[in-house]
Amino acid sequence: MSFDYSSLLAFIIFGVTIGVVYGIVALGISLIYSGLDIVHFAHGEMYMFGAFFGLVLAHNVGVPYPIALIGAMVLTALLGMAVERVFYRRLTRAGGGYTVAGMGMIICGFGMSVALVNVAYFIWGAEAEPFRANLDYIPRLSFPGDIEVPESYVLTAIISVALMAALHYFLRHTKTGLAVRAVAHNKDIAYLMGINVPLMISLIFGLACALAAAAGVLIGPMQSVQVEMGYLMLMKAFAAAVVGGFGSLPGAILGGVMVGVFENLGAAYISPSHKDIYAFLLLILVLMFKPSGLLGVEAKVKA
């Protein structure tokens, strides 16, 4: 059988469309990491809660899809801030780094993830819920070779790119963005600079959770919404964030797209049952050759 270029193109397109979603979740993870020096293991649950908030808004309240998207982002941001304020604040105050406190953060994140899943389970039950969105106003994309990209994917790509651009502008070109980065490294000094540190921390968390929620609402119509949806997304987003380089925002997107394409190609040409391994494989490969990720900066401290 001769090599089929049009299906290769199809696999790449599929990879990219799902990859941007990994990218926006990774963006949030990366933001929290660069902002607070913690790897947030409960971020998958923020994504899940975001999806459910969107679902409730769209189905039970009955608002249009775009409003549901924004509403879910706001609600999840509030949830994230509350979680951070009540639970994580104590730990981050004790110091970042990956010594005892850092390990604590990993466990705390996992614990929070388990707790949140069960809270969600209590509210919404374990059964998956369909998320039907009316997206008729978005065009369907057709590519040569009989490849069709449904409207939900088109919308996802557009919104993801817009979100990334907005965030990038915020962090690189506003003073608040600079302050956010300052808080990351040393909270004492940030205080002395006159930065309202607690507020910045909440802001970082809120932003990151809003991004996750956006991903959840965007992906809802494609994959339905379920309490356990967070874990798999978390793994992919971690891989994306690391591949792109923790703390680098364009990196998160690049990483997301790479993970998406890589796993789709692997599933198509090697073996579909090993699909989840490909993301990790990519992660480990990249780390071995460029430990700080593709676009990450190496902040080596002087000896």
Next chain:
Amino acid sequence: MALLETRNLSKSFGGLQAINDVSLKVEPNTVHGLIGPNGSGKSTFFNLLTGVYQPDAGSYIEFDNVEVTGKPAHYIAEQGLSRTFQLLRLYGELSVLDNVLVGFHPHTKYSSFAPFFNGAEVRRQDQIVKDEMFELLEFIGLAEHAEIPAAELSGGQRRLLALGRAIAMRPKMLLLDEPGAGLSPVNVDSLMDTIMTLKERYELTIVVVEHILKVVMSTCETISVLDHGQKISEGTPEFVKNDPAVIEAYLGREMADEDIRAAMDA
């Protein structure tokens, strides 16, 4: 025969040439000073010697007649080259005694798997080493605090411990990076005593980086001066302090109080 010799030692970080073609010899059983403006590359020089950084191509470092260019840090340490850090880098959670025991590591006689197969031997040897290290702690005056974690020591005691850990390696040569920084004037004086005693008691060769001129001027036989990564002067303290290049780059003019006040107001 020089104990340590570098030839054409260079190191650049990105576009910055931190060390540029430095050739230097340190004679055995001397105290050798290394001074220079901030950022002139003194700490980098130490980092290159001890294998913390890898030098650029074309560099050559020889220690005790063995070429150690680009060798890993632990290998160089095993050859008998020991150092302290500008920021100390103590093992905060380990006890004072354990800190010096880690310093002794290169001389451990049993293999790293021995605790599995030969526990008795491990314990016997450790006991001997512990006694020896206890003596060392007595010498630097920390024996009383042997059991407490290093992080609980006061600033001055930490500097002593850093020194102790470096000596525990039974080195042939000791590199001290700003041992006096942040010490109050009284403590600086006792530091100078310690350096001289070390040299005598352990027959050490010492290279010391220090901005407190008193320390280098009164303990060193030879002083080398770095500026922008290059060696600009070398010689006896007497020679160096009168070298116009050194005065220009580093020392500045010697001034009376009134002159200083005038300079400040200018």
Next chain:
Amino acid sequence: MGILSSIADFIDGLAKRHRLLPWLLAYLFLLPLPFILATVFNEYLIDLANRICLFILLAVGLNIVKGFCGQVTVGHIGLYAIGAVTSAVLTLEPGGFGGALGFGWPIWAAIPTAVLVTAFAGLIVGLPSVRLEGAYLALATLGLGESVRIFIAVTPALGSSTGLMMIPAPSIGSFVFDSFTSYYYLVMTAAIVGIYFSFSILRSATGRAFQAIREDTIAASVNGINVVKYKLLAFVLSAIYAGLAGALFAHMPPGYLHHNNFTVIEMVTLLLMVVLGGIGNVWGGVIGAIVVAIAYDQTKDLVFYFMDRPVVVQPLVFGLSMVLLVMFMPRGIGGWIEDFQRNRRFIRRSEERLGGTARNS
């Protein structure tokens, strides 16, 4: 406190006279445990004790790499899986009932082989640590651990979704370790020996090298410690523990393995044990394993009725207690022990000093 310190003094005294004596005493003390449990309570608790022993092995092993050497690994459970699956596959009969791969080896050859294979896998899991730190290392090892699990889950030869079944129980001659009580002696011995070795390592130059790397890698290398070698060594040592625990788990009746025994949740439970017990403290891992396993078991049938709906609260309690634990007891139970020991040492030291000066004067 008074009783505690007199017990501690007593043990110290024993240890001075003969190094192994306290261990032998502990072993003797634990020998009749199954009979006590079975008569006073019930047989099930022996099963629980067996599982606790496996957790102890795992936690103590994890403590070597995490607590002593400071390398954040989230892939330990993958090593456990490798140990278990290797030993199982080696002992299963070829073409046996489950349809999985089988080599029909004798168990006593399979277990050491599985431990060796796991040690080698530990080396591989440890490789990222050469270049990575902190969060990156955590994620890389998480990736490796999950990959192991997924690989098992999709490979029919390794059981895939139906699992490996009817893995034989160990036997010596005609004596088969297939009851709770007989298996207890196997795993309890393994756990005690494991704890003992963990102490031996910690108190040797090897252990100090691990700790130095944990505290400051650059300083350690300058102190003549081959950082790469010791990091890998820590991973290999902890893999040996994981491999042994895995193999013992595989052969423990009913001899069944399934990939979902090795998920991230299990990994986190392990981390929880180590942290609850106190990171970097050998007894910490032991205590953590005991406390978590018992707590988990006791809350199992906690079902609340909310508006006539049964709600299983255990997972929620489990998650929240993890969060609260880290928040309010970051140094774990081991932290208390350390403080206690430090105080005792301090008191003794000042007594000695006072005694010394008294003699001099």
Next chain:
Amino acid sequence: MLQINDVHAGYGNLKILRGVNMQVPTGGIVTLLGGNGTGKSTLLKAVSGLIPLMEGEVLFDGVAISKMKPHERMRLGLVQVTQAKEAYPAMTVEENLVLGAYTRRDRARTLADLERVFEFFPVLRERRKQLSGTLSGGEVQMLVIGRGLMAKPKMLMLDEPSAALAPKVVLEIFANINRIAKTGVTILVVEQNVRMALILAQYGYIIRDGVIMMEGEAKKLISDPAVKESFLGGSVANTAKALRN
């Protein structure tokens, strides 16, 4: 400008400061001296709000600030430069400096101030795109002082600005501090370099074990034999001698 009344403070249960009284007049330069571990840095932290007061009060510009958050005090114009080595290692020199001006809204003036800092410390201009984690010790010291200046402070508290600096730079730093003071900024400086500090300052305090042991005109202190005995035993004073010999 700054008035410290009977301040007690410390870490956790550990009390370090036990009733400190001090005044810094507007536009003046005051120095705080003392041996290692006597509580100098602790006092500065208590004033800037990084640690809470146990007793006593602090007035800044006539306002009681004891209960304020650090960033609120900073907005009043009270800026602290901590004991060296505390720049943001993963940010460039320039970003560090811009951060110093975080509370300010006047962009044009901020840029002008950036230029001014570069004039004070030309090395920083050379290194403006370098990550500050890779600077040498002295360079970091200059960076953090420069960053303090960027906030346009009414009062600047400096913790050992000359530590670990080359002799020639020490004078530069002090001269710069003096120039900064001339622009109307009140200065409180903690130092180990006693001689230079007393030449620079108008008034000095000497702290020991958490209480002010001695105070007076700098000119008087410099020639006070008691001070000489406890401090002038080493450092710069003797450097001069060592060089002359």
Next chain:
Amino acid sequence: DDIRVGITMRMVSENGQAYGQMMMDEIKGINEAGGIHGKMIKATLMNDECKSDKGVANANKMVFQEKVHLLIGSSCSSVTLPIVDVTAKAGVPQLVPHSTNSKITQKGSEWIFRVPVSGRYYGGVNAKYVGENIGTKIAYICAADAASVGDCANMEKQMKARFGVEPAYRADVQEKEVDFRSHMQKIKSMNVDGILVAALAETMARALVQSYEAGIGEGVRRIGSSSASNAPVPKIAGDAAKGVFFTAAYAAADQRPIAKLFNEMVKSRYGIHAPDHDFSQAYDLVRIMEIALKNTNFTGSLADDRTAIRDAIANVKGYQGLASGPISFCAAATPQCRDGNRTAVLIGYTKGGENFETEVLARVTMEEDFGLE
């Protein structure tokens, strides 16, 4: 003195909680009606999270600590498989509510009784129907959970045996795969007669939706594995569920009065639109247990009582409840004796969504030895 019954199930899943609750409710009903020979049934419910180690621990706890007379569980094949050995060794009768893996009864335990239809029967029914009514060019999408792997393998084996055909396309995907677009893209160009999607409910629903999104027309029939009967499939797949058919052990479209009553009961008590076969099996299980317990002579010795209960269950013959066919057990420890229900119904969705509708296409009873070669 009570009759102690232990139940271990996956509680946090699909309807897991509702099955468990229904069992508890039914047992309560028995107790309220006077119990068994005046004895009350004391049931303990534990969550095994569908994990074998937890399931085994639960089983041990119930057997040795709670000292149950009878064990019910688990709902996951991978948990039931090891528990079979636990109950076999301890001598405790075990009733399986809905694990279909054929190996469960092949282990040869005297103590195991399976209420649901064993997976080995489903493949045959499916294959026969597909080959005769749809075509033999079939694409397979098989998820990696225990049930679906079995369903796929059985179907493939039977297609080969009956029609001599291999799969036209086969993809083994992960248990919780979310993105099937590349497979659908490939299948689209192949002109297959049908697509078998063997996966758990949510996964299957996603695959069905994405098959339409990829542009595979209605002409290609979609075949589900047994979990297609779970409500999430029509609910999530929506219109894409229409036309999907599958084999199961109970049809909500069953016209028998008992089935209609049951549907109403489930709807009013648990708010579920139409019960799937997991519900009916859980219900049947309690009834079978009740029959067996009533036929047991309790002596007061735990071991004897357990044996007596086992023998009483083995004596259950021709039970006609909700199940697709009569359930009979016998004494031998063979699959022939212990796979009680041998009748599979072929069901098709006629409408998707929350208020989905189904129709019964066929009902087939297999030989005892079928699928055992």
